[in-house]
Amino acid sequence: xxxxxxxxxxxxxxNLLVALRSHERGNxxxxxxxxxxxxxxxxxxxxxxxxxxxxxxxxxxxxxxxRVVEVNATIIRITAAQGTHRVALKFEQLEPHxxxxxxxxxxx
Numbered sequence: 001x002x003x004x005x006x007x008x009x010x011x012x013x014x015n016l017l018v019a020l021r022s023h024e025r026g027n028x029x030x031x032x033x034x035x036x037x038x039x040x041x042x043x044x045x046x047x048x049x050x051x052x053x054x055x056x057x058x059x060x061x062x063x064x065x066x067r068v069v070e071v072n073a074t075i076i077r078i079t080a081a082q083g084t085h086r087v088a089l090k091f092e093q094l095e096p097h098x099x100x101x102x103x104x105x106x107x108x
Contacts, residue, residue, distance in 0.1 A: 016105075018045060019060040035061070036086065040094075040102045042073070045087045051075050057089070063105045069098045 016035040033047035043061075051057075055075045060068050077088035094102070 017062045018043075020045075020047070020049075021058040022051075022055060024055055033087070038102070038106055040091075040099055040106060042076075042088065042090045045089065046081070046084050047087060048084055050085060051078060051087055053078055056092075059089070061102075063101060064108055067101060069101055071098060 016038065018033045018035060019030065020033055021030045031047065031049050033045040033049075036044040036046050038044075038061075043059075053075050057073050057075065058070065059073055060070045062068055071094060072092045073089040074092060075087055076090050079086045091102075
């Protein structure tokens with residue numbers, strides 16, 4: 001059976017550095033990941049660290065022109081891939097200027 005596409009925003013393959021913070025792991029865990037793709041509404045990350053669907057994260061993305069944007073996100077899907085985890089994120093309550101920067105990054 002064919003899978004129905006549910007994405008509402010276009011995605012672009014990107015390799016961006018991402019800093020992650022979770023306050024749900026005791027003392028406030030942090031780490032790094034990289035994006036596999038990015039849209040105005042979410043991202044797919046590759047990370048060696050395990051997570052849980054539904055977990056909330058605060059992430060910082062290093063965009064073009066050395067701009068850093070911070071967004072809150074919720075994990076909506078996780079798949080294992082060759083010793084790493086692919087973590088799909090949905091961005092939550094983006095500020096308008098952050099959404100514009102993400103849109104510009106996706107189009108670049």
